[in-house]
Amino acid sequence: MSNTTLMMIKPDAVENGHIGNILQKILSSGFQIKALKLTQLSLNDAKRFYEIHKERAFFNDLVSFMSRGPIVVAVLKKKDAVNSFRNLIGSTDPSEAAEGTIRKLYATSIGENAVHGSDSDENAEIESSFHFAGRERF
Ligand code: ADP
Numbered sequence: 001m002s003n004t005t006l007m008m009i010k011p012d013a014v015e016n017g018h019i020g021n022i023l024q025k026i027l028s029s030g031f032q033i034k035a036l037k038l039t040q041l042s043l044n045d046a047k048r049f050y051e052i053h054k055e056r057a058f059f060n061d062l063v064s065f066m067s068r069g070p071i072v073v074a075v076l077k078k079k080d081a082v083n084s085f086r087n088l089i090g091s092t093d094p095s096e097a098a099e100g101t102i103r104k105l106y107a108t109s110i111g112e113n114a115v116h117g118s119d120s121d122e123n124a125e126i127e128s129s130f131h132f133a134g135r136e137r138f
Pocket residue numbers: 053058062091092110111112113115116117119
């Protein structure tokens with residue numbers, strides 16, 4: 001168990017004006033922000049970030065969606081951050097996400113599901129290094 005995770009507010013949620021509400025919910029759930037920025041992935045960046053899914057049927061839709069507009073990226077700190085944040089965001093498919101979760105509140109579909117959260121401590125570290133130089137993480 002580690003104490004940091006990597007989150008992204010995806011292009012759909014940025015387009016729909018949910019940056020403030022999502023960050024508010026994250027902070028009020030006890031996460032500390034260790035790094036934060038607004039950025040945009042190129043198509044190639046998105047392909048690298050989601051390489052693990054490259055054989056999946058939804059891969060092309062996923063990488064084109066993730067690169068179509070700005071995203072907010074943050075490193076978050078809390079005890080058992082990876083699991084705690086996955087609980088806060090809810091199921092991948094918002095129709096299956098629990099009441100009060102970020103995806104239940106703000107996602108529109110299984111593909112355009114508002115937020116990303118790392119799925120393991122190892123991936124949290126890989127994904128944090130993908131997005132932030134060491135001097136940007138506090
Ligand atoms: P999660 O983001 O909950 O960890 P996955 O790692 O399985 O989910 O998938 C990565 C992302 O790919 C999802 O968040 C979603 O944007 C997209 N995705 C996953 N499954 C599907 C699907 N069946 N159809 C379309 N897009 C999908």
